[in-house]
Amino acid sequence: MIFYFTATGNSKFIAERIATGTNDSMIDIAECVKADKYSFAIKDSETLGVVLPVYFYGIPIIVAEFLENLNIPLKADTFVYAVLNCGGTTANAEKFINQRMSVNAIFGIKTVDNYVPMYKIISGENINVRLDKAEHDIDEVIRHIKERRNGGVNNFKGVFPRLSTSILYLVYKYGRKTKEFTVNENCIGCGLCEKICPRQIIKLNKGTPVWEEERCEICFACLHRCPESAINYGKNTAKNGRYLNNRVKL
Ligand SMILES: Cc1cc2nc3c(=O)[nH]c(=O)nc-3n(C[C@H](O)[C@H](O)[C@H](O)COP(=O)(O)O)c2cc1C
Ligand code: SF4
Ligand code: SF4
Incomplete structure (x- = not known):
């Protein structure tokens, strides 16, 4: 197991x-x-x-x-x-x-x-x-x-x-702030981020994700898996790329 x-x-x-x-x-x-x-x-x-x-x-x-x-x-x-x-x-x-x-x-x-x-x-x-x-x-x-x-x-x-x-x-325990998340105009309202969040704290409001709690895992599943790369966290993530392991099915 x-x-x-x-x-x-x-x-x-x-x-x-x-x-x-x-x-x-x-x-x-x-x-x-x-x-x-x-x-x-x-x-x-x-x-x-x-x-x-x-x-x-x-x-x-x-x-x-x-x-x-x-x-x-x-x-x-x-x-x-x-x-x-x-x-x-x-x-x-x-x-x-x-x-x-x-x-x-x-x-x-x-x-x-x-x-x-x-x-x-x-x-x-x-x-x-x-x-x-x-x-x-x-x-x-x-x-x-x-x-x-x-x-x-x-x-x-x-x-x-x-x-x-x-x-x-x-830093992790006390600094996991969801207020750093932003969504840009590329969001198509597909709802994938809402579906995959392990903490279930993302809710779509009129087709746009909203983080409903102050803290999360900071796992970045939402950010990396968004099909439009529409989610960012702070200033650097837009330029640092996205990653998914392509040797496994998610
Ligand atoms: C919030 C966060 C903190 C991380 N901290 C570390 C770390 O302390 N040391 C490290 O080697 N990698 C760190 N990483 C990288 C991840 O451990 C690494 O990319 C891991 O392979 C992700 O696994 P996953 O693909 O199963 O989610 C961190 C990643 C995240 C999202
Ligand atoms: S996964 Fe990306 S495109 Fe889909 S609703 Fe979330 S932010 Fe928008
Ligand atoms: S980082 Fe992880 S826990 Fe936090 S909102 Fe995104 S998917 Fe959910």
């Missing part, structure tokens, strides 16, 4: 490859939260995985809350693991996993950074290089899971991981 959270597809891409390699099934955390579903049963010898993006050297609030509410009576031989999917550095994001569940192994996988308020999306050629390398690293994760090896591998903790996480995660 593999739980995953994704905005632009990288975590789904990882979860899907692990599911294929370990003959496992996948469950979308956003759909569970929408359905208020937190109780699951696990079979003997089954593995339990969580695949998620790293946000501000920590984990998305929605994933943190999901793990706190998750109710799965584990078997004596359940192997539990987490995969931290990052654009470059996880720092000490594993802390937030360890606080919420007892895991056998935690892995770090680097894919493509989608944080467009600060970074430009890398070129298509570099995306392919990154994802090829990620596929190779995911295959190593699959070997660990199949052999039920404890510990895990994370080569993306960066320098001073504990300090970095303790500072940056506060």
Whole structure:
């Protein structure tokens, strides 16, 4: 059983490859939260995985809350693991996993950074290089899971991981302001942003999206997946590009 959270597809891409390699099934955390579903049963010898993006050297609030509410009576031989999917550095994001569940192994996988308020999306050629390398690293994760090896591998903790996480995660926790979102004249009122928001806080008003709460996940699913690139966040996202992992279906 593999739980995953994704905005632009990288975590789904990882979860899907692990599911294929370990003959496992996948469950979308956003759909569970929408359905208020937190109780699951696990079979003997089954593995339990969580695949998620790293946000501000920590984990998305929605994933943190999901793990706190998750109710799965584990078997004596359940192997539990987490995969931290990052654009470059996880720092000490594993802390937030360890606080919420007892895991056998935690892995770090680097894919493509989608944080467009600060970074430009890398070129298509570099995306392919990154994802090829990620596929190779995911295959190593699959070997660990199949052999039920404890510990895990994370080569993306960066320098001073504990300090970095303790500072940056506060920015995320208290700074997730939806007032930075704007919509331009390219919006065609298709309603996709409203439909896919994992927090269900976007509502269309006369065909234009309105963010109904002050804070959100800042997952940027709405921004990256808008078919007209009509959504921006702050001043930089218009020039920094859009990204969706094209090796997976969203
Ligand atoms: C709000 C936000 C914060 C992020 N913070 C980090 C970070 O601290 N370290 C990092 O390496 N990548 C960071 N990223 C990049 C994502 O972790 C990365 O692009 C990930 O692959 C996205 O996964 P997804 O495609 O499954 O949504 C951040 C992205 C977002 C949207
Ligand atoms: S997804 Fe884009 S085009 Fe569709 S309603 Fe939202 S902002 Fe408008
Ligand atoms: S409003 Fe956009 S960024 Fe915020 S949670 Fe919804 S989809 Fe994600």
